[in-house]
Amino acid sequence: MKVSVAAAAAALLLLLLSAADASELKLGYYAKTCRGWENVVKDHVAKAVRANRASGAALVRLIFHDCFVRGCDASVLLDPTPANPHTEKTAPINIGLAAFEVIDDIKAALEERCPGTVSCSDIVVLAARDASSILSNGHVHFDPPAGRLDGKVSRAADAQRDLPDSTFTIAELIRNFRSKNFTVEELVILSGAHAVGVGHCSSFRARLTSPPSQIVPAYRNLLTGRCAEGPDPVVPNNVRDEDPRAVAAAFPSFLKKLRRSGDFLDNSYYHNNLARIVTFNSDWQLLTEKEALGHVKEYAENGTLWDEDFSEALVKLSKLPMPPRSKGEIRSHCRVVNGHHHHH
Numbered sequence: 001m002k003v004s005v006a007a008a009a010a011a012l013l014l015l016l017l018s019a020a021d022a023s024e025l026k027l028g029y030y031a032k033t034c035r036g037w038e039n040v041v042k043d044h045v046a047k048a049v050r051a052n053r054a055s056g057a058a059l060v061r062l063i064f065h066d067c068f069v070r071g072c073d074a075s076v077l078l079d080p081t082p083a084n085p086h087t088e089k090t091a092p093i094n095i096g097l098a099a100f101e102v103i104d105d106i107k108a109a110l111e112e113r114c115p116g117t118v119s120c121s122d123i124v125v126l127a128a129r130d131a132s133s134i135l136s137n138g139h140v141h142f143d144p145p146a147g148r149l150d151g152k153v154s155r156a157a158d159a160q161r162d163l164p165d166s167t168f169t170i171a172e173l174i175r176n177f178r179s180k181n182f183t184v185e186e187l188v189i190l191s192g193a194h195a196v197g198v199g200h201c202s203s204f205r206a207r208l209t210s211p212p213s214q215i216v217p218a219y220r221n222l223l224t225g226r227c228a229e230g231p232d233p234v235v236p237n238n239v240r241d242e243d244p245r246a247v248a249a250a251f252p253s254f255l256k257k258l259r260r261s262g263d264f265l266d267n268s269y270y271h272n273n274l275a276r277i278v279t280f281n282s283d284w285q286l287l288t289e290k291e292a293l294g295h296v297k298e299y300a301e302n303g304t305l306w307d308e309d310f311s312e313a314l315v316k317l318s319k320l321p322m323p324p325r326s327k328g329e330i331r332s333h334c335r336v337v338n339g340h341h342h343h344h
């Protein structure tokens with residue numbers, strides 16, 4: 001009798017606890033059902049980044065573009081179908097989104113190991129964790145909880161509405177982050193991801209005619225030259241990763257800052273920003289508001305603090321939930337909801 005009262009009390013407590021945390025994400029979520037899944041993800045990400053370092057930045061962007069739209073539910077991974085031709089990935093705001101095949105490979109390996117168990121949304125989160133760790137030489141590190149489900153809804157219009165655009169003013173950026181419960185400080189912290197990766201010229205075209213107070217003329221000239229190389233080429237977000245010949249021609253004073261290994265995830269974004277050497281308008285906008293500017297200076301001065309705060313902000317990002325009452329599942333293929341045929 002006593003035991004069952006205790007058991008009932010324990011059950012009630014569990015119920016209350018799980019009701020308090022509706023997301024039910026936890027550390028070690030797959031400890032019993034898919035032991036070692038973290039290593040599978042890590043090995044695949046390490047291999048992908050070794051083969052093509054650009055896939056690292058793509059994975060870091062992917063967690064943002066997944067989680068800011070309908071929460072972290074892998075809705076960004078769904079391919080268009082005749083029934084749903086305008087999925088998130090077809091939205092203009094998602095230009096250049098990549099590394100989908102890295103996610104596919106991880107999913108295939110995990111399906112073999114523990115069928116129907118690990119969600120695509122958990123893979124997106126862990127792959128971003130591993131990518132940011134590798135690109136930062138281990139300085140960015142965190143342990144996100146797991147247990148997300150994959151959503152069944154993916155609409156380009158949602159991505160277009162919920163993701164910030166590079167043409168946004170600081171007020172629009174702050175409002176956008178605020179709507180997802182992120183602070184001005186977190187806006188500044190997360191923008192530091194632009195230390196790595198690339199952007200299309202169409203994403204910063206207007207910057208090519210911005211005044212020197214907004215962009216260093218030598219850097220503007222460098223970008224103008226790069227953007228003349230094709231219809232809409234990509235250029236490194238971080239001038240440090242530029243082609244040395246292009247820098248020598250347009251921006252020789254920056255030559256000494258070039259790195260031999262590209263795409264290093266650190267606080268260089270904040271130095272570049274204060275020096276007016278960043279590509280996107282949304283980056284420069286951070287200098288135009290008092291609090292944001294204060295944080296830009298803070299993270300320029302303290303790289304270790306940024307590593308830690310960026311790690312924390314990514315964990316917070318990884319906890320954004322699906323809209324209330326959304327149906328979730330464990331997809332068998334990350335590009336398609338269950339029950340639909342998968343075409344290759």
Ligand code: HEM
Nearest residue numbers: 057058061064096164165166190193197198199200203282
């Ligand atoms: C604050 C608002 C933000 C805006 C307006 C913005 C905008 C952009 C744009 C326009 C691109 C280039 C896309 C292209 O032309 O191909 C880009 C790339 C990128 N963004 Fe953001 N972004 C923001 C925040 C973030 C956040 C929060 C993260 C991650 C934590 C992030 C990570 C990245 C990465 C890693 C790339 C490079 C992707 C690659 O090389 O494949 N961005 N962003």
